[in-house]
Amino acid sequence: MLLGDVFPNFEADSTFGKMKLHDFLGDSWGVLFSHPRDFTPVCTTELGRAAQLSPEFIKRNVKLMALSVDSLEEHHGWSKDIMAYNNAEPGSQFPFPIIADDRRELVERLGMLDPEEKDRSGMPLTARCVFVIGPDKKLKLSILYPATTGRNFDEILRVIDSLQLTAHNRVATPVDWRPGNSVMVPPSIPETEAAALFPAGVYTKDLPSGKKYLRYTPQPNTQQQ
Missing domain, CATH: 3.40.30.10 (Glutaredoxin)
Structure with a gap:
């Protein structure tokens, strides 16, 4: 399976x-x-x-x-x-x-x-x-x-x-995630689309590489995005 x-x-x-x-x-x-x-x-x-x-x-x-x-x-x-x-x-x-x-x-x-x-x-x-x-x-x-x-x-x-x-929202859950915690925005979603999808805001963590792949947003509800 x-x-x-x-x-x-x-x-x-x-x-x-x-x-x-x-x-x-x-x-x-x-x-x-x-x-x-x-x-x-x-x-x-x-x-x-x-x-x-x-x-x-x-x-x-x-x-x-x-x-x-x-x-x-x-x-x-x-x-x-x-x-x-x-x-x-x-x-x-x-x-x-x-x-x-x-x-x-x-x-x-x-x-x-x-x-x-x-x-x-x-x-x-x-x-x-x-x-x-x-x-x-x-x-x-x-x-x-x-x-x-x-x-x-x-x-x-x-x-x-x-x-x-994640079945109803285009997000991923990070390590040790629990309901109510922030979730992650997948790298496949462009910044402009992410801003529209997640009106509560998207936070990007600065990294030494300069790459903007660690993006967080408050947990959305279970309605499909």
Whole structure:
């Protein structure tokens, strides 16, 4: 999968029932992330954090989906453990689907296996992949972590904020950007056009080279420029 590719419209069983990806997403953004195995420590903390942040993803019109090579029955049992880890009320429903891929068909198709991490039978475990899918069903971002390293879901939210902002505005976000911070004007936009596009003003940082490529502007709203 390369950035800009249309994400496969796979069908799969999940804890929310049988799903077809493009139908499930509708006009929403999507985050599909894989984990090595159910009933394991790091994965429990990850899905617990994702469940805690689920309202933040919903506010951004993003649908979460988890996936591993475990069965549907295991997913249902493990999701109760995750909610208990989060100190949720007994009987609370897990907020997003976990896809079952116990035949390993989907993880192989999407390149989600970690050859360095194997289960007791010698089969590769699922890596910690993150795929962000846009409303146009195209891949907007991919991150690949090894099985040994837990992810930061606050960072995934930050990335989505950047992706959604830059999808509708001709800007880029600098290192460590957070919503509300200034953004950068790409070098491809001429100065006269930049002045018209960004009425709040464009600030250029002086550099020893004399080149005017570090240009900043206050964050625009999400309306298309």
